[in-house]
Amino acid sequence: MAGPDGPAIRAAVADDxxxxxxxxxxxxxxxxxxxxxxxxxxxxxxxxxxxxxxILVAELGGRPVGYLRLVPATPLASNAHVQQIQGLAVDERARGRGVARALLDAAYARARRAGATRITLRVLGPNTPARRLYESEGFAVEGVLPGEFLIEGAYVDDVLMGRGLTR
Structure with missing residues (x-):
């Protein structure tokens, strides 16, 4: 997948x-x-x-500039309809070029092919740019675990977000 100026998205390989x-x-x-x-x-x-x-890999100019990790939410058969994003990173030098959105679009397609009807993720409370991105993509806050993590001396909320895959 690739737009004329946008990132190409592909599956990761061991050589990555x-x-x-x-x-x-x-x-x-x-x-x-x-x-x-x-x-x-x-x-x-x-x-x-x-x-x-x-892993899905985003490339610009033939080099990896981002990745997204998509896995089943749990190993339970009763939860097989849910996929979970457990990592999304974009190189600072490639931000603002549609890399994260292209990775998310590819994740939705991959999740649908796996039979998922829902996709979830967790994001840290202070990560406002990521939360805004996910909200603009139709994710809603479904729960908050207050003070779940102690990071560099500060307690940080873990925000649980999800969306359906019908749109």
Whole structure:
């Protein structure tokens, strides 16, 4: 998928490991990550729980500038109709170019192909730009876990958001 000037979206492959790991380090911020600030020696991007088939990659000019991780919300059969976004990152140098929206559109299509009728995510309370983006995409706040995370000395809310996949 690609627009004439927009990002191309594709499935990740194992060879994306180093580029996505570097992108993840550059994009890290306490505004959106519950993980500690990355420190050398840096780990890998793909793990046994974070497989290439979970990741959509956005490219501009042939280089990865963003990714989205989409997985089943739980392993339960009764919840198989729900997919969950568990990570969305865009290189600061590529922001404002439609990368996040293109990744979200690709995630909706992938989730529908997997039989999902609903998509959910979690976002940190102070991450206002992400919350505005998700709201503009039809996500609604469905719950808030107050003070769920202690990040760099401050308690931060975990905001649960979701939307149907009928639109």
């Amino acid at each position: 490991e180093s580029a996505l790991a570097e992108l993840d380090r550059r994009a890290w911020s306490p505004r959106h990550s519950v993980q500690p600030r990355p420190q050398p020696p840096y780990g890998t991007f793909f793990t046994d729980r974070n497989l290439p088939e979970h």
